[in-house]
Amino acid sequence: MPPLAIRAYTATSAVGRGREALAVALRDSRSGLRRNDFGTAPLDCWIGRVDGLEDLPLPGPFSRWDSRNNRLAWLALNQDGIPEAIAAMIERHGADRVAVVVGTSTSSIGATEDAYANLDDGAFPADLARADVHTPHSLGEFVQHATGLRGPAITVATACSSSAKVFAQAARLIAAGLADAALVGGVDTLCGSVLFGFNSLQLVAAEPCRPFDAGRSGLSLGEAGGFAVLERAQPGDAGLQLRGYGESSDAHHMSSPHPDGLGAQLAMRDALARAGIDAGEVGYLNLHGTATPANDSIEAAAVARLFPDSLHASSTKGWTGHTLGAAGIVESVIALIALELGQLPGTLNSSAPDPACGPQIRFQPQRVDIDYAMNNSFGFGGNNCSLVFGRA
Amino acid sequence: MTPLLAHIEGIGFWTRGLPSWNAAVVHASAGTLVADAPSRPSPQLLPANERRRAPETVAVALEVAMAACHDAGREPSTLPSVFASTHGDLGITDYMCATLADEPRSLSPTRFHNSVHNAAAGYWTIGTGAMAAASAISAREASFAQGLLDALAHLANGDEAVLLVAYDGQASGPLARMAPSDGLLGGALVLSRQAAAGRPQLSVQLVQRHGDRDASGPLATLAAANAMAPMLPLFDLLARGNGSARVVAGPDHDLLVEVTGAEAAHG
Numbered sequence: 001m002p003p004l005a006i007r008a009y010t011a012t013s014a015v016g017r018g019r020e021a022l023a024v025a026l027r028d029s030r031s032g033l034r035r036n037d038f039g040t041a042p043l044d045c046w047i048g049r050v051d052g053l054e055d056l057p058l059p060g061p062f063s064r065w066d067s068r069n070n071r072l073a074w075l076a077l078n079q080d081g082i083p084e085a086i087a088a089m090i091e092r093h094g095a096d097r098v099a100v101v102v103g104t105s106t107s108s109i110g111a112t113e114d115a116y117a118n119l120d121d122g123a124f125p126a127d128l129a130r131a132d133v134h135t136p137h138s139l140g141e142f143v144q145h146a147t148g149l150r151g152p153a154i155t156v157a158t159a160c161s162s163s164a165k166v167f168a169q170a171a172r173l174i175a176a177g178l179a180d181a182a183l184v185g186g187v188d189t190l191c192g193s194v195l196f197g198f199n200s201l202q203l204v205a206a207e208p209c210r211p212f213d214a215g216r217s218g219l220s221l222g223e224a225g226g227f228a229v230l231e232r233a234q235p236g237d238a239g240l241q242l243r244g245y246g247e248s249s250d251a252h253h254m255s256s257p258h259p260d261g262l263g264a265q266l267a268m269r270d271a272l273a274r275a276g277i278d279a280g281e282v283g284y285l286n287l288h289g290t291a292t293p294a295n296d297s298i299e300a301a302a303v304a305r306l307f308p309d310s311l312h313a314s315s316t317k318g319w320t321g322h323t324l325g326a327a328g329i330v331e332s333v334i335a336l337i338a339l340e341l342g343q344l345p346g347t348l349n350s351s352a353p354d355p356a357c358g359p360q361i362r363f364q365p366q367r368v369d370i371d372y373a374m375n376n377s378f379g380f381g382g383n384n385c386s387l388v389f390g391r392a
Numbered sequence: 393m394t395p396l397l398a399h400i401e402g403i404g405f406w407t408r409g410l411p412s413w414n415a416a417v418v419h420a421s422a423g424t425l426v427a428d429a430p431s432r433p434s435p436q437l438l439p440a441n442e443r444r445r446a447p448e449t450v451a452v453a454l455e456v457a458m459a460a461c462h463d464a465g466r467e468p469s470t471l472p473s474v475f476a477s478t479h480g481d482l483g484i485t486d487y488m489c490a491t492l493a494d495e496p497r498s499l500s501p502t503r504f505h506n507s508v509h510n511a512a513a514g515y516w517t518i519g520t521g522a523m524a525a526a527s528a529i530s531a532r533e534a535s536f537a538q539g540l541l542d543a544l545a546h547l548a549n550g551d552e553a554v555l556l557v558a559y560d561g562q563a564s565g566p567l568a569r570m571a572p573s574d575g576l577l578g579g580a581l582v583l584s585r586q587a588a589a590g591r592p593q594l595s596v597q598l599v600q601r602h603g604d605r606d607a608s609g610p611l612a613t614l615a616a617a618n619a620m621a622p623m624l625p626l627f628d629l630l631a632r633g634n635g636s637a638r639v640v641a642g643p644d645h646d647l648l649v650e651v652t653g654a655e656a657a658h659g
Contacts, residue, residue, distance in 0.1 A: 001549075041496075096644075105508065109485070112567060116489035119566055134570040135479055136509055136530035150644050152598070154538040155530045157480075157509030165527060169542060176548035177393055178541060178598065192492035197504035199497070247525030249517035251469075255505045266523055380505060381514025383526060 001274045003233040003392070004171055006240040007181075008085035010076060011226035011333035013320040014048030018079040022319075022330075023337050026345045027365070031319055033208045033220050038190045043199055046208045047190060048222025048321030050075075065142040067108035067133045069189040073143055076187065076225030085229040086147050089181040092231075099151040099179035100144045101170045103162025103186035105325035105379075107155065108133040110191035139187055151179045157325065159379030160288070161247075162186055163226070164328030167387050168245035170230055185227030188325040194221055201255060209291035209322070211315035212300060212361050213350035219290045222321020226329035233392065240336055243277070243372070243390040246270025250382025257295055257378065261302030264288075264376065267384035268306055271374065275388035279307045282388070283370020284338040285360070286331040288378045289315025289347070290322050297356035299376070304358030311360040312368075318348030328377040328385065335373035335389055342369040395595040395650075396544040401553065401588045402464025404456030404580035405627060406433050407615045413459065420610045420631035432576065437519035446506075446515065449481040449561040452578035453512035454519065457557045464582035466553060468520040471582070472546055473555040475513040475528045476539030478619035479563070479571050481506065486565035512559065536579075536623035537641035540649075543583055544596060553584035560619035573619035579627055592630065592654035598641060599648045605638045630654070 010018055014032025015025035025032065036042040038049060050072055058066045058074055077083070089098045115128040123129070132138060140155035152173060156162050163186020170182035188194075198204050198221060205218035233241060248270065250263035257264070272279055285307070288299055296315075303313055316334050323330055338344050346365040353361065375387045405413040409425035411433065418424060432448050433455035443451070453475060461468040479485070484507045491499050508514070510528035517526050531538040536558045543556040559578035563571055587593070607616070609628025615621055625637040626649055633654045638646040 109489075112485065112570075113489050113492050115570075116566065117493040119493075122566060124566060124570060129570065131570045134567060135532060137478075137532045137535070140530075141532060144643075150642075152538060152541055153531060153534075153642055154542070156527060157530055158513070158526075158528050159508045159510055168525075169527070169545075172542070172545035172549045176396065176545040178396075178545060192496055193488050193504075193507065196492060196496040196499045197488075197501075197507070200499045200501040200504050247472075247527075249513075249523050249526045251517045251521045251523050253518065254511070254514050263523060379510070380508045381510045381526075382517060383510055383514065383528075 001171060001244060003241040003243050004230045005233040005237050006242060007229040007231055008081045009228040009333055009336055010080035010082055011224060011330045012050060012076040012079060013224035013323060013330055014050060014222055015319050019333060023341065025319055027343060029348055031348055033321055039192060043195055044206055045204045046220045048220060049190060050223050062146055064130050064132045065138060067111040069108045069110065069139060069187055070142045072189050072223065072225040073139060073187040074146060076227060077146060082227050082229065086183060089229060089231060093180040095148055095150040097151055097180040098149045099170060099173050099182040100140055100149050100153040101166040101182055101184045102140050102143055103156040103166045103325050103328060104139045104188050105157060105159050105162060106188060106191055106193055107136045108138040109193050110189055113192045147183060149183060158383040159381060160324050160327050161377045161379035161383045161385045162325035162328060164375060164377035164385035164387055165247060167242055168247055168385060171242065171245060174232055181231040183227060183229055186326040186329040187225035188323055189223040190221065194324060203292050208349050209317050210349045211289040211291040211317050211347050212296050212354055212357050214352045214354045216291045216293060216296065218292055220321040222323045224320055224323035224326040224330045226326060226333050237392040239392055240339060241390050241392055244271045244275025244388035246274060246386045248384045252382050255380055257298050261298045263382055263384045264299055264302040264378060265306060267386040271386035271388045277372060282311060282372045282374050284335060284344045284373040285311060285313040286335045286375045287313050287315045288376045289317055291317055297354055300357045300361055303360050307360050309359040312344045312362050312366055313360040314345050314347045314362050316345050332375045332387055335375045339370060339373040339389055339391060342367055344368065393598060395597040396548060398544055398547055398583040398594045399588050400581055400592050400594060401584050402460040402582035403630060404459030406452050406456050407577045408575055416611055417631045420628060447481045447484055448576055449559055450512045450515050452576050453557050453559045454516055456578035456580035457516055457555060460580035460582045466582055469522045471553055471555040472524040472551055473513060473516060473526045474539050474543045476535045476558040478530060478532060478535045478560050479573060480509045481561060482563040482567060482571055482573060486567050490565060533622050533640050534642045536620060537639045537647045547583060547585050553582060556581045556583060558620050558623050574617035575615060577615045577618040577620045579623055592651050595650040597648045598645050601644055601646045605640065605646060
């Protein structure tokens, strides 16, 4: 595929606001997980919560979209030069030619849950009787209005692969001539649906998650938001680029992965092929690595089948928790940090490797310059996406 | 922009009273409904026990997707797919929010995994064995148009053919006033790059929105209260033959869709 330049990129999660906070937390092995203090009667588990959202209502003109999720979108949108990069895209191409492609799993459903908990004679209470937050596209529509971008605007909701697939979708839109640039990203926030939903599937750990550890017992849920500004690469460009994407379906089960990781392998192979590189050229792979017993061993086996022993692969869920629809963008930002700084994260909280893990799965960080970084995001319904990033 | 082109190889359609594209085409010219039409589709793709339990949004999506693939003579497992739905399954959202307000620890694991927006896409890929890319998108009243753009972008990026499925179901509970949607509606298209004999061609362009979008066709009138109704001007056009229609694509834009070569229209 023609490479896409990454003009700005950012992530905000439980470890802090913006890319620098994330890079420092990764370097210092400082986790953002804490005991669950979300909602009334919280489950006994650990979460990755973004501080301060309660006190950050959206500015007046955007109040009809006010929700925890859109607050985090706004917070994340205003970091790391994203507004300046958007302004530059509008200047260069016109607002009609810049697309908004964002991913989420639950969008603003936390606001819908709040409305149900506070019904006023069977109807939504006045402060939550705002249709703009009670629909999946609440995120895409808010971002579109908050940025003034007027190209195609869409919310991708394929569970935990959502904000990885936005890169693929934006690349297709730009290649098809429907846009010249795109703001991509994703936001997911803690809410009852995901905490009690994953609990109902018995996938939530009582302790902080330990990806790929022999004693892992499940995931820690988190919230995060992140964005990247993509533009068709120009001759003479220097800097980070999206080089490849691969998407696939497991065609196996709604909530458990294909036992042989066939879908995962297909997505990774497709991303490498589109990037035109061999598996051996990838320096860092951010794994989906949720820390549930089945998912990790299947992903580890799929990675071992494709990559040489020299690959440094890790899961960073121990820092942020599993941020669901935002995992794709947050972990793409981590892959880009690895590429930019040569700082390859280890796997926080994990110490005893599962025998299923090949030598690619690393628990310790490493400092080494690399040419390509990759990110895996896999979602419910067997929906997979892998991305390859490189440098011009 | 240069218009994007595609050929329509297959069409699937289902709404209450019109359980097939044939029935929709007949309705568009004669105004008739199928008297003994079932109240929900029964997609043969699912095993019998799952067929009864599947959310109705999943049932309608699978039904029209399969019908479009049959019409196209395409093996479903070979196609990448785009599933567009404005709200996903409103009945499940209502259940989830009511249960969370009441007894959160009793949430049903099955209802939870069916609550994801890509549930229909998931059941489709599992049922057909399709390992190609499957997406699930939402863009409020522009959901169909944005799904169509993504499908056309697939073709422009080298896919030979792609399946587009659009659907919405019935709203229930307190949420219904905020996210209104009545009835059950699904439409699907198999789109390809290569011309198919006797099949219509689509030419699609993003244009500035203006006030004269015509949603007065028979299908658009019949299912006007469903959240996926914005797709119906295109299906009315396809039932009629050649011509053009505008489909809402966002706050500022429409898709101007032109259909040609439909003289030998099937259905």
